[in-house]
Amino acid sequence: MILLGFDVEEFDMPFEYGKSITFDEQLEISTRGTHTILALLKQKNIKVTFFCTANYAINKPDIIKQMVTDGHEIASHGYYHSDFKIEHLRQSKLALEDISRTEVTGFRMARMMPVDEAEIAKAGYEYNSSINPTWLPGRYNNFDKPRTWFYDHDVLQIPASVSPLIRFPLFWLSFHNLPLSLLKRMASATHKKDGYLNLYFHPWEFTDLHDKEKFGFPGYVSKNSGEAFARRIGDFIDWAMDNGYTFRRTDGFCETIKNKNKQEPVLH
Structure with missing residues (x-):
C-alpha cells in the first residue's frame, strides 16, 4: 500500500532563499502544479490525500472542490504555511470542512515541524503525518522517533517513509536527485519491511523551478522540476502498479489500522 x-x-519557499514573490504568484504556481497533479492522478486512476492550508483553500475554493469531486481526501496543512498558532489547528480544520464539505481528520505540520500532540487531539484530528523520522542538517533530528505508525495521545502518527537501518528519507528531494532505479529499490525494501509507504510532495515541484534569480533555489531543489518531475512520478506510479502495489488515501489507511486494533484479542 x-x-x-x-x-x-501558498508557495512561500523562495523566502527561505532571500527572494520575494507576490501572494498572487504564490497561489498561481501552487495552482498550476496542482492542476498537473490532478490530471496525472486521473490518468492513473488513483486517489490520494491533499494536505491544504486554509489560506490556500480560502483563496482557491474551486481547486479544493475539484479535489473532492475527483475522490481525493482533504486534510489540514495548518492555516498559513509560514505562521502558526495553536488555535490554527482547529481553525484550519473548520475552514477546510466548510469549503470542502467533507470531514477533515488528518493533519500535517508545515515543513514537518514539531507540534504538540495533545493539541492535535484537542483540535479533533484522528491522525498526524508530521514526522520525518530521520536526521537532516538544520531541519530534522528524529532518530528517536519510530519509523512506522504509532499512537500518541490517541492520535495515529504516520511518519514519512525512510529506508530500514540507515533511515534514508524517501521524500520529495530524493525523488528530484536520485536515480529512479535506486528509489524503486529502496521503496521496495521499505515496503517489504513496513507493509506500506508514506510519500509526500508539493505542487510547486511540478512547475519549472530553474530560474535562480527569481526563486534562489540550489540545484538539488530545482533539478528535475516541472514536466520532468511529472514524468518521474508517473514512472514511479507505473512501476508500483506493475509490481502489485496499491494506492490509498491516508484516511483509509487510518481506518485499516483502527479496525486492525479492534480485532486484536485483549490479553489478560
Whole structure:
C-alpha cells in the first residue's frame, strides 16, 4: 500500500532563499502544479490525500472542490504555511470542512515541524503525518522517533517513509536527485519491511523551478522540476502498479489500522 500526500500551500519557499514573490504568484504556481497533479492522478486512476492550508483553500475554493469531486481526501496543512498558532489547528480544520464539505481528520505540520500532540487531539484530528523520522542538517533530528505508525495521545502518527537501518528519507528531494532505479529499490525494501509507504510532495515541484534569480533555489531543489518531475512520478506510479502495489488515501489507511486494533484479542 502506498500513501501519496501532496502539501498544497501558498508557495512561500523562495523566502527561505532571500527572494520575494507576490501572494498572487504564490497561489498561481501552487495552482498550476496542482492542476498537473490532478490530471496525472486521473490518468492513473488513483486517489490520494491533499494536505491544504486554509489560506490556500480560502483563496482557491474551486481547486479544493475539484479535489473532492475527483475522490481525493482533504486534510489540514495548518492555516498559513509560514505562521502558526495553536488555535490554527482547529481553525484550519473548520475552514477546510466548510469549503470542502467533507470531514477533515488528518493533519500535517508545515515543513514537518514539531507540534504538540495533545493539541492535535484537542483540535479533533484522528491522525498526524508530521514526522520525518530521520536526521537532516538544520531541519530534522528524529532518530528517536519510530519509523512506522504509532499512537500518541490517541492520535495515529504516520511518519514519512525512510529506508530500514540507515533511515534514508524517501521524500520529495530524493525523488528530484536520485536515480529512479535506486528509489524503486529502496521503496521496495521499505515496503517489504513496513507493509506500506508514506510519500509526500508539493505542487510547486511540478512547475519549472530553474530560474535562480527569481526563486534562489540550489540545484538539488530545482533539478528535475516541472514536466520532468511529472514524468518521474508517473514512472514511479507505473512501476508500483506493475509490481502489485496499491494506492490509498491516508484516511483509509487510518481506518485499516483502527479496525486492525479492534480485532486484536485483549490479553489478560
